[in-house]
Amino acid sequence: MRSVLVILFCLVGSVAASAAEPCPGNPDALGTSRVLAINPAAFARIGSMQYTKTLPLEDHEVVITFDDGPIPPNTNAVLDALASECVKATYFLVGDMARAYPSLVRRIYNAGHTVGTHSQNHPLAFQRLSAAKAEYQVKTGIESVDAALGDPKAISPFFRIPGLNRTNAIESYLASKSLVTWSADVVADDWKRIGAREIVRRAMRRLEEKGRGILLLHDIRPATALAVPVLLKELKQHGYRVVHVVATGEHPESVPELLGTAEYNKESSPRVTKANGSREKPAKVALRHRVTNDATTKRRRPAVAGLHESGFSTNGFGHIGFGNNGFGNNADHWKQHQPKSFGTPRGAATSF
Numbered sequence: 001m002r003s004v005l006v007i008l009f010c011l012v013g014s015v016a017a018s019a020a021e022p023c024p025g026n027p028d029a030l031g032t033s034r035v036l037a038i039n040p041a042a043f044a045r046i047g048s049m050q051y052t053k054t055l056p057l058e059d060h061e062v063v064i065t066f067d068d069g070p071i072p073p074n075t076n077a078v079l080d081a082l083a084s085e086c087v088k089a090t091y092f093l094v095g096d097m098a099r100a101y102p103s104l105v106r107r108i109y110n111a112g113h114t115v116g117t118h119s120q121n122h123p124l125a126f127q128r129l130s131a132a133k134a135e136y137q138v139k140t141g142i143e144s145v146d147a148a149l150g151d152p153k154a155i156s157p158f159f160r161i162p163g164l165n166r167t168n169a170i171e172s173y174l175a176s177k178s179l180v181t182w183s184a185d186v187v188a189d190d191w192k193r194i195g196a197r198e199i200v201r202r203a204m205r206r207l208e209e210k211g212r213g214i215l216l217l218h219d220i221r222p223a224t225a226l227a228v229p230v231l232l233k234e235l236k237q238h239g240y241r242v243v244h245v246v247a248t249g250e251h252p253e254s255v256p257e258l259l260g261t262a263e264y265n266k267e268s269s270p271r272v273t274k275a276n277g278s279r280e281k282p283a284k285v286a287l288r289h290r291v292t293n294d295a296t297t298k299r300r301r302p303a304v305a306g307l308h309e310s311g312f313s314t315n316g317f318g319h320i321g322f323g324n325n326g327f328g329n330n331a332d333h334w335k336q337h338q339p340k341s342f343g344t345p346r347g348a349a350t351s352f
């Protein structure tokens with residue numbers, strides 16, 4: 001279906017729409033109102049926070065994006081929330097996180113979301129990297145997500161600069177590689193120490209101010225994971241429609257899942273997680289990304305039917321407890337990713 005849709009869009013141009021499909025089991029779902037297929041050559045840089053150009057959205061249309069993941073259980077919780085509302089989003093994954101949690105990367109893709117990248121290690125001062133180091137970050141991040149997906153056609157040529165710390169040099173490099181540089185139109189400050197309620201409030205207020213836009217969120221954050229279900233309800237109540245952005249070109253309908261692997265088991269069962277706390281790679285990632293230690297995680301069952309059948313039930317966020325997950329403090333990964341500034345605005349002024 002996905003391949004067919006995108007090929008069709010290629011024929012009609014860089015922008016196309018599809019009718020919303022019903023959401024099984026949830027007649028009141030927010031849903032995804034249309035698919036917007038963009039030709040990377042026509043959208044080098046998007047997002048009014050930093051650029052003059054953004055996506056061609058209608059009034060009350062929103063594109064939901066998530067940065068810095070994947071990481072269980074927060075990414076899983078967000079995926080559950082999106083699935084229950086039949087909402088499709090765009091993910092900007094960090095390479096080392098993708099290497100650590102490849103089955104979660106595949107879950108994101110197989111749920112129908114768009115997968116872009118966000119560097120290999122998410123350097124905090126991306127704008128100060130040498131050209132060689134910045135290019136290495138871009139290239140290796142893509143390679144890592146490619147490796148996690150197992151199909152080079154699954155990844156989208158979409159890149160978001162860590163911290164939105166742009167430079168002319170990195171933008172030129174990204175354009176030379178036909179990568180769309182994604183900034184955003186609206187942020188909810190969810191990298192700051194604010195709770196779920198405040199994340200929802202800021203997202204809604206700023207969307208109301210702009211009327212539409214690309215919303216930037218961080219699915220690795222516990223508070224964001226808690227905010228997303230509420231946010232989706234609010235969007236529905238306020239008449240917003242979700243637009244799913246894809247790149248023109250052919251993409252596989254799905255990629256093989258990593259069922260039965262140690263990786264799969266550890267991501268899908270908290271009982272297994274505790275028994276295998278010494279798993280080497282995520283532990284290393286956790287340590288690398290540790291900043292503080294107050295918001296650790298416990299895993300929960302992913303709930304998208306057919307993707308992870310681990311055999312124990314869940315109800316909403318009841319299973320999320322931010323205790324020790326055996327791998328250190330992965331949930332604090334986001335804290336290293338706080339955009340201290342958004343670089344030099346280019347084009348339209350940034351204001352928030």
Ligand SMILES: [Zn+2]
Pocket residue numbers: 067068118122162163337
């Ligand atoms: Zn980031």
